[in-house]
Amino acid sequence: MVTRRDFFRGAGAAAVSTALVSRVGAAGLPEAASMASPATQPPLAPPNGRPYHPVVTLNGWTLPWRMKDGVKEFHLVAEPVVREIAPGMTARLWGYNGQSPGPTIEVVEGDRVRIFVTNKLPEHTSMHWHGQRLPNGMDGVTGLTQPGIPPGKTFVYEFVARRAGTFMYHPHADEMMQMAMGMMGLWITHPRDPRFMAVDRDFCFLLNAFDIEPGSATPRVNTMLDFNLWTFNSRAFPGVDPMVVAQGDRVRIRVGNLTMTNHPIHLHGHEFTVTGTDGGWVPPAARWPEVTTDIAVGQMRAIEFDATEPGDWSFHCHKSHHTMNAMGHDVPTMTGVDQNDVLEKINRLVPDYMAMGDKGMADMAAMPMPLPANTLPMMTGMGPFGAIGMGGMFTTVKVRKGLGRHDYRDPGWYRHPPGTLAYEYAGQDGALPAAPQAPAGGATGQETPMFEATKGGHHQH
Ligand SMILES: [Cu+2]
Numbered sequence: 001m002v003t004r005r006d007f008f009r010g011a012g013a014a015a016v017s018t019a020l021v022s023r024v025g026a027a028g029l030p031e032a033a034s035m036a037s038p039a040t041q042p043p044l045a046p047p048n049g050r051p052y053h054p055v056v057t058l059n060g061w062t063l064p065w066r067m068k069d070g071v072k073e074f075h076l077v078a079e080p081v082v083r084e085i086a087p088g089m090t091a092r093l094w095g096y097n098g099q100s101p102g103p104t105i106e107v108v109e110g111d112r113v114r115i116f117v118t119n120k121l122p123e124h125t126s127m128h129w130h131g132q133r134l135p136n137g138m139d140g141v142t143g144l145t146q147p148g149i150p151p152g153k154t155f156v157y158e159f160v161a162r163r164a165g166t167f168m169y170h171p172h173a174d175e176m177m178q179m180a181m182g183m184m185g186l187w188i189t190h191p192r193d194p195r196f197m198a199v200d201r202d203f204c205f206l207l208n209a210f211d212i213e214p215g216s217a218t219p220r221v222n223t224m225l226d227f228n229l230w231t232f233n234s235r236a237f238p239g240v241d242p243m244v245v246a247q248g249d250r251v252r253i254r255v256g257n258l259t260m261t262n263h264p265i266h267l268h269g270h271e272f273t274v275t276g277t278d279g280g281w282v283p284p285a286a287r288w289p290e291v292t293t294d295i296a297v298g299q300m301r302a303i304e305f306d307a308t309e310p311g312d313w314s315f316h317c318h319k320s321h322h323t324m325n326a327m328g329h330d331v332p333t334m335t336g337v338d339q340n341d342v343l344e345k346i347n348r349l350v351p352d353y354m355a356m357g358d359k360g361m362a363d364m365a366a367m368p369m370p371l372p373a374n375t376l377p378m379m380t381g382m383g384p385f386g387a388i389g390m391g392g393m394f395t396t397v398k399v400r401k402g403l404g405r406h407d408y409r410d411p412g413w414y415r416h417p418p419g420t421l422a423y424e425y426a427g428q429d430g431a432l433p434a435a436p437q438a439p440a441g442g443a444t445g446q447e448t449p450m451f452e453a454t455k456g457g458h459h460q461h
Helices: 004-009 013-027 175-180 340-349 449-458
Strands: 066-068 071-086 089-096 105-108 112-119 128-130 154-160 165-170 185-190 201-210 229-232 243-246 250-257 263-267 272-277 292-295 300-306 311-317 380-383 386-390 394-400
Touching (some): 105 112, 165 175, 165 250, 165 300, 185 201, 185 250, 201 243, 243 250, 250 292, 263 300, 292 300
Parallel strands (some): 071 112, 201 250, 243 394
Antiparallel strands (some): 066 071, 071 089, 112 154, 128 165, 201 229, 250 300, 263 292, 263 311, 311 394, 380 386
């Protein structure tokens, strides 16, 4: 088995690729590279074919290919995989080539592409190339455009990547089961001219969600709404790597949504524009600035910004339940409930029971609680100032001065220059400014003459 690390270890990627062709060429099928590590792999420089600026798949990797008679050949293997969701929890999923999501496929506009899809699952599958222009018979819809790929068999898909952009791939066969199990991946078609829409760093990942009962490892596949693991590329914070960029970089982040609900994705400290959708690039005159963009089910959004502000900037789904991990849903709201009365009674029954949540839920982020095996704490992840209180769909964009062009290593936590950090008031600046209170009674502002007039005008008492 050739792993992607072996690809990099060779004297030159092109040489390794040639060896690959000669070794497995006789068999006809390209080698199916596999990746077990959930760490973000460095961008795969094109070993052959036309040049492009490679993407970085968050906690993922790009699938190597071989050139055969001018065709880019890839080999995807649909199979059961074990994915670490975050340290402390692994999930038994279905994916491709050792991982869920599967590897990112990167090609160039105009490339002829041949993809071998081998089914190592216990039931049939197929592959749909979401968003692509292609011959109808290559669209991968079981029953409509092809029979399912039976277990143990390999189907071949072949088409020209006609349009640059961001696409997804997933089965159109027993979809509820197969997508709930993690079968999905990204496809990037780079523009023919590498200067078009060029950026310094180009990240991509998929939004996905699982319902895995605490203590178990296999998703419940019939769940429609009540998922308990909200993930970026099948990783939950703090298992999601930071997106590391150099100050001044032009940054693109492409996010595809194959969950069952929409996700408003939010960036701190910078405004961005939506420059691409599954349908293509947004014309410059049609772009508008945003700090949050909603990504509906089955959609992709490419956002771009200039990383001008140094720091550790949050990047997360703005649905607050989606920045939590399992167990969040069965916890009652205890804020404002004084548990002292019942505590004594409960302690007679359960000596170690602690009252929690009566001052809000933040204490649950800081308190290590006994958990079933293979479960993530509900809110987790430590920062330089304590518990971050986030899990799920959360990570950071780390902007640093003077990083090397291909340096994606985590630089650690940001060191705030003197005078740029929120601090505790200690009376050193004289009297505190007044803190006016909202008027009591729920009225909208003060009663104004205009308000009176409106009242008088419409209500003839
Ligand atoms: Cu969300």
